[in-house]
Amino acid sequence: MLWILFAFLGAFCESLKDVFSKxxxxxxxxxxxxxxxxxxxxxxxxxxxxxxxxVEIPVIGDGFWGALLVSGGLNTVTTILYMKALKLSDLSxxxxxxxxxxxxxxxxxxxxxxxxxxxxxxxxxxxxxMGSYMLNIKKRRDGFFAPFRALLNEKGPRLMLxxxxxxxxxxxxxxxxxxxxxxxxxxxxxxxxLTMTLLPIMFLKSDSCISQVKNNVKALLPIGFFTAMMHxxxxxxxxxxxxxxxxAIKRTNALFGVLWGAxxxxxxNIKERLxxxxxxxxxxxxxxxx
Numbered sequence: 001m002l003w004i005l006f007a008f009l010g011a012f013c014e015s016l017k018d019v020f021s022k023x024x025x026x027x028x029x030x031x032x033x034x035x036x037x038x039x040x041x042x043x044x045x046x047x048x049x050x051x052x053x054x055v056e057i058p059v060i061g062d063g064f065w066g067a068l069l070v071s072g073g074l075n076t077v078t079t080i081l082y083m084k085a086l087k088l089s090d091l092s093x094x095x096x097x098x099x100x101x102x103x104x105x106x107x108x109x110x111x112x113x114x115x116x117x118x119x120x121x122x123x124x125x126x127x128x129x130m131g132s133y134m135l136n137i138k139k140r141r142d143g144f145f146a147p148f149r150a151l152l153n154e155k156g157p158r159l160m161l162x163x164x165x166x167x168x169x170x171x172x173x174x175x176x177x178x179x180x181x182x183x184x185x186x187x188x189x190x191x192x193x194l195t196m197t198l199l200p201i202m203f204l205k206s207d208s209c210i211s212q213v214k215n216n217v218k219a220l221l222p223i224g225f226f227t228a229m230m231h232x233x234x235x236x237x238x239x240x241x242x243x244x245x246x247x248a249i250k251r252t253n254a255l256f257g258v259l260w261g262a263x264x265x266x267x268x269n270i271k272e273r274l275x276x277x278x279x280x281x282x283x284x285x286x287x288x289x290x
Contacts, residue, residue: 003240007249010233015256017226018086018095019264024219025087033083034205035212036223038198040079041191043224044231048188051232061180071173072193078163078170079194080201085163089156095257097160102248103129104168112172115242120286125248127283131255134276171247175238183235191231245287252280 017040024036085094102125109115117125177186202209213220237246255276 003237003246004249006233006237006240007246008252010230010237010246011250011253012256013226013230013233014250015095015253015260017223017230018253018257019260020219020222020226021083022086023264024216024223025083031212031216032206033080033087034198034202035209036087036220037079037083038195038202038209039213039220040083040223040227041194041198043221044191044228045188045195045224047225047228048184048191048232051184052188055182055184058182058185063176064180064186067173067177067180068189068193071170071177072190072197074166074170074173075190075194076197076201078166079198081159081163081166085156085159087156088159089154094156094160095254097157098164098167099129099131099251099254100161100164101167101171102244102251104165105171105244105247108168109172109243112169113175113243115244117242117244121242121245124283124286125244127286128248128251128280129283131276131278131280131283134279167247171238171243174235175243178235178239183232183239187228187231187235191228248287249284252284255280 021036021040024031025033085097088094106117106122106125174186174190177190181189206212234246234250237250
């Protein structure tokens with residue numbers, strides 16, 4: 001059950017990455033989502049590459065390069081969309097949308113990897129998705145369909161739902177990459193690939209991008225650090241169990257996101273989301289104990 005610890009640590013690190021990303025996008029003057037997206041990957045590299053000095057370089061399997069091209073290409077898109085969503089909407093509204101990834105994985109993982117959870121695992125995944133849905137209800141009087149109205153009315157949640165679907169595909173290729181190398185080597189390779197693909201996009205889309213990065217290193221460095229740690233924990237967990245289980249527990253970062261939204265950004269309506277939190281915990285227990 002060591003994978004559960006790694007998955008939870010990954011969720012926690014991702015939630016802190018979201019906090020620093022939201023803070024950078026909202027409070028740093030003239031920084032945009034393209035600079036934030038590239039910086040998230042670039043500033044993760046020093047931490048990841050330094051780890052390669054202390055681990056054995058693995059034998060690269062036949063599926064490594066194909067997985068890198070597919071996951072790298074898909075995550076180039078999701079990294080930009082993720083930052084756009086955080087910039088456009090509240091943390092507590094956008095982040096819960098990514099918890100639909102495990103639900104999508106019930107379709108994509110059997111097709112790509114031949115993995116399918118057992119009955120309790122499926123129920124646990126559904127409970128986590130339901131709980132994350134409840135986290136997105138702003139007020140009791142908004143009613144049961146409030147999250148769907150948020151999707152229609154706000155661009156941020158719509159973009160994040162797109163991210164969730166794309167991740168349900170790329171996560172499977174992440175596992176292929178890990179199996180054909182190692183968690184540390186795959187994570188470093190993927191972030192190097194993303195740094196290279198996002199660089200020309202940043203230059204095309206951003207004005208004065210070099211000065212944006214140069215003037216805000218202190219604010220951008222924590223984003224890279226928690227990105228690196230999140231990927232290391234999640235890739236290690238993926239090497240130990242089913243993709244759908246790991247991503248389901250990783251998506252408890254939505255719970256952290258709600259708490260951080262209230263604590264750091266003074267977002268409202270936190271009490272209503274406690275029901276969702278309890279449902280998510282029940283889902284995690286089902287996956288973990290059965």
